[in-house]
Amino acid sequence: MTDARINDFVVKFANVNGSGSASANGLFVKSILRMGVPVSARNIFPSNIQGLPTWYEVRVSEAGWLGRRGGVDLMVAMNPQTWAQDVKSIEPNQYLFYDTTKTLPPSAFREDIRIIGAPLTEICNKTYSDPRQRQLFKNIMYVGALAQILGIPTEIAEQLISEEFASKPKLIDANVNAFHLGRSWAEQNLAPLDFRLARADKVGDRIFVEGNSAAALGAVYGGATVCAWYPITPSTSLAEAFEKYCKKFRTDPDTKQNRFAIVQGEDEIASIGIVVGAGWNGARAFTCTSGPGVSLMQEFIGLSYFAEIPAVIFDVQRGGPSTGMPTRTQQSDILAAAYASHGDTKHPLLLPCDPGECFEFGALAFDLADRLQTMIFVMLDLDMGMNEWLTPPFKWDDAKKLDRGKVMTAAELEAGREFGRYLDVDGDGIPYRTLPGEHPTKGAYFTRGTSRDEYARYTEEGAAYMRNMQRLLKKFETAKSLIPKPIRRDAKRRTPYGVIYYGSTAPAMDEALAALEAQGRHIDALRIRGFPFEDSIADFIREHDPVFVVEQNRDAQLRKLLVNECEVHPARLVPVLHYEGAPITARFIVQEIAERMRAQEKLPHSEHAK
Amino acid sequence: MTYIAKPKFRHPDLEPNTRGFTRRDYEGKVSTLCAGCGHDSISAAIIQAVYELDLEPHRIAKLSGIGCSSKTPDYFLGLSHGFNSVHGRMPSVLTGANLANRDLIYLGVSGDGDSASIGFGQFAHSIRRAVNMVYIVENNGVYGLTKGQFSATSDKGSKSKRGVVNHDAPIDLVTLALDLGATYVARSFSGDKHQLVPLIKGAILHHGAAFIDCLSPCVAFNNHEGSTKAYDYIRNHNEAVNRLDVIEPRETIEIDHAPGTLEIVTQHDGSKLRLRKIHPEYDPSDRLDALAYLAERQSKGEIVTGLLYVDPGAQDLHDYQNTVAAPLNTLSDSQLVPGSSALEKINASLR
Incomplete structure (x- = not known):
């Protein structure tokens, strides 16, 4: 118990879609958050309403890594349909938790994993007569059992249940009872695991x-x-x-x-x-x-x-x-x-x-x-x-005004201000517009997808068309200054290596960069937050060679966009691609990047040889 | 004629309406359609209707899709905003515009290719949603801009200019509009402005989805022998069920000399639709009877025109959406943005 791993493990729930497992699994996750321990949780679900397999993968990480880690330390196998693949996915020497009501042959298990369980169906059938209750409370019951062996304080779970069912008080007691049925059974029958939860203060004011x-x-x-x-x-x-x-x-x-x-x-x-x-x-x-x-x-x-x-x-x-x-x-x-x-x-x-x-x-x-x-x-x-x-919690500045852009008002039109719907008066490529109904005699124009001149008059004249298309390009250039800037994070040591990533890859990348650094692999990182790409992105690429571009698609789409728009040599941008459908993991990024870095270092006369 | 700019001068005797606008003020650019095109007559009827209703041009938004008919909004109401959008999608664009500002009058102009083929779905769903609009289909049974292909409203057996016979069943937009819940449904003929102008006026004053199927012969590709959308054919098969006069709320009703054939319908805004019944058995307040009557006459080869159905107490999309009286595009930051203290409460509920 003393050398148990604290707040660092992955639990995966294998359920049947539509069986009511979502609220039970949510209770498990929220209990851990209330303990002050960071958690990331991902639904892996089918395109189906009821009956097909669904998984809920929960990663507990006091270090605060919120990406998928990969691998499973405790598989809660509640779906016979996926039993074999679920058992297979458990890390060696880690745990399988299952419903022991039905005896399974030894061949259903693995010798290199540890097997624990509770007769959930049996307890349920003894306690409840209604079939739907038997199903729903079985879920809460396994949460009770896990709370016991992992160390979730009872009062936290009870509090969450009462919040969840605040509008239906009858259900509070019923759920609390089911939770305790599972918890008590585990208390009497199950030993602690070699990892567990402990209260921490690592969630802060973050929201879920x-x-x-x-x-x-x-x-x-x-x-x-x-x-x-x-x-x-x-x-x-x-x-x-x-x-x-x-x-x-x-x-x-x-x-x-x-x-x-x-x-x-x-x-x-x-x-x-x-x-x-x-x-x-x-x-x-x-x-x-x-x-x-x-x-x-x-x-x-x-x-x-x-x-x-x-x-x-x-x-x-x-x-x-x-x-x-x-x-x-x-x-x-x-x-x-x-x-x-x-x-x-x-x-x-x-x-x-x-x-x-x-x-x-x-x-x-x-x-x-x-x-x-x-x-x-x-x-x-x-x-x-x-x-x-x-x-991080949502923030809003009450002093902020909504920016309505360039809209010419009736008063301005009345005062005789020149209006040309597609006229670039400010040199930023953005013209003024008027809204329908603004002024009885001024500012009306005809909107069309066909070509027109600066005053919105129809024309197929080549020069007018090109002027318009060039102005649109200028407007796109203006957009660069309005798009959120990329966030750059330099490695502790000076390095030729760079990595570009974006979107939901970020949590896995945070963890991967720390792991790579621990291996002595230093990489400057740039998280892109918008398109068109502002000039600092091209600068970052010019400063590094190679730049890994990590993304979750087959065709390296952001990389292509960078090559196209920043006009950089494709060889500088090395794709790291994950597209199997499950979210990218830190393990994957570390492995892929470390492998490429090793290959790079082996190159004769490599400027990167350290 | 079409390449010249329309002269600005006007006849000094042009009479202004109560808003101070002459008929000329409601005109648009010079039409680029073929001489004799039915669509230009419809544009003229729209101008006349808006002039007679004393509407300020900027309170009207005109929207269209793609095709000959969809070009016409450039040729009327030059002081109104217009939107020539994409093929078959005028109804969705108009719906969005209407949601943004419920106070304007929305005039959707479309054609039979635009509404009965590529935009068939949008035609149907905008009517289902009871968008407060005037939806006019300038129906010539043919694709003009692409030079004479059949459209989905071409009658079975009708012959194209090249002599090809159409074998596909026609779509009757009026029947569909009735079925889909339009609350003002009319059919007219571009060559009959005495019938068309009041129908457009009634549609503008109607609160709800108003649909007008306006037969409009194509002089270039569908005005020959064997066509069922030619001027002569329509004149010979037109069966008007009624004649409409529109009386605005502020006008008094004159005494009518033939009370037995008159029906007066009071609309939402107090305007009165005075129907002189040509077919006394035709009842425009009964949707099912209207459908049956149309089917019966159609089987005899007659094209029924007039005000076919009206529900004077209709509701519109905004009524169903329960939107505020002020146009959504005028709401202020404080009416839209909940602010930081509300956000703090949300943050607290997510911990």
Whole structure:
């Protein structure tokens, strides 16, 4: 017991989808957080409502590593369907916890793992008569047993149960009882493991929230009033969270009327059409979708670019192409978003790395859309979108005003200010717009996707078209100064090696950089937070050789975008790619980078030989 | 004529309406459509309707998709904002614009290719959602800009200019609009402005999804023998069920000399639709009867025109959304942003 590993292990729950395991597993995780111990937890789920396997992988790390570690120290195997693969995934000498009600042959187990269990079904069947209760309370019961062997204080679990069921007090006692049934049985029958939990003070003021929910809250704070969307995994919960927060914050206290409108479109094309229409008419509007939706929205994205209409798309990325792996994570829409639509187009992207940034960028996107009068993409992914992550608390500066961009008012028009819808008066490539209904006789213009001159008059004249296309490029250049700057973290020692990464790769990269440093491998790191790339990104690449570009797709999409936009030699950028659908791990990054660094060092006359 | 800028001068005797605008003020650029195109007559009817209703041009937003019909918003209401969007997607763009500012009048102009083919879904769903709009389909049964292909409203058996016979069943947008819950449904003919102008006025004053299917012959590709969308064909098969007068709330109703054939419908805003019934058995307040009547006449080869259905107490998308009275695009930061103290409470609930 004394030399037990404290607050550093991985527990994985193997459940059947729809069996009510989510709330029990959530109780387990939240109990650990309340102990002050950092946790990351990931749902691995099928495209299914009921019956298929689902996993919940919980990493406990007092050091604060929030990426997936890989490997399993304690497998809670509650799903016979996946038994064999679950048993196989356990690290040698670590633990399998199972329901011992049914006797299994020795061949079902491994000799190099330790096996523990509790007769959960048997206890349940003795205690409850209702089949649904038997199922639900079995889950709470295994949480009770784990609490006992891992050291979760009873009062923390009880407190969480009473918070969870505050509106249904009857359920509090029933759940607490089930928890104690499991806990007592374990107390009498199970020995402590060689790892356990202990109270710590490592969570701080951080919050535990899904990126989709955070982004939706960001949209509320960013002043979005129109949301049009079409259900698609993994973005659906973003629209649902927006509705929840709007009901809370955007209902007029006197009239009970809504300061928002949410339309479930008939498809993604209609959804983005509604967003573009609302943006044209001066409301802040967004849609949330995933790769297949972005594919369908292409024509409207081009219209937004060319007609210069503010709009926001939250793209919660999943595995593609086509329907791909709808419930698995990837960063594989980067190129599709950056260059979406036909003709010469490019669009600003925001690349948040955790729910905290999902909130921040979720709000910022609307200011940028209005300022730049164009489509802004906020690129989430399933890993950060649908899993609760430990993240810094949301912050808001009450002194901040929403930036509505260049909108010419009736008073300015009346005063005789010149209005040319596509006239670059400030030299930043951003023209003024007017909103419909502004002035009885001045400032009206005709918006179109076809070419026009500075005063929005239709023209197919080549020179006018080129002037417009060049101005759009200038506007994109202006965007560079408005996009969140990359975050650079230099190694303790001077090094030729660099690494570029973004988005949900960040937690695994934090851990990987520390592990590499422990191996004596020093790498300067740059986390990119948006597109277009500001000049410091190209500088970073020029200062390092090679630069590893770590991302979660097959085709090294960010790397391609860097080669293209920063005009750097492709050989300088070495891809490190993870795209199996499960989130990237620190182990993977360390192994891949260390291997490449070893190869580099073996090169004759290598300038990197130390 | 189409390459010249429209002269600014106006006839000194042009009479201004109560808002001080002459008919000329509601015009747009010179049309670039073919001489004799039915669509230009519809543009003229829109101008006349808006002029007669004394509307300020900037309170109207005109939206369209792609095609000959969708080009027309450039040719009327030059002082209104317009949006020539993408093919078949005017309804979604209009829906979004309407959500952003409920106070403007939304005029959606589309064609049969735009609404019955590529945008068939958006046509249907915008009507289902009861978007407060005037949705006009300028229906010529043919793709003009791409030179004469059949559209989905072409009748079975009708012949193209090149002599090809259409074998596909036609889509009847009026029947569909009725079925999908449009609360003001009319059909008219571009060549009959006495019928069309009041129908557009009634649609503008209607609160809810107003749909007008306006037959509009294509002089270039669909005005020949064998076409069922040609001027002559429509004139010979037009079966008007009623004649409409629109009386704005502030006007008094004159005494009518034929009370037996008159029906007066009071709309949401107090405007009155006075229907002179040509077919006394036709009841525009009964949706199911309207559908049955249309089907029966269609089987006899007749094109029923007039105000086919109206629900004067209709509700719109904003009623269903329960949105605030102020346009969403006018809400201030303090009405939109919950602020840092609310955020602190959210943070606390996530620990």
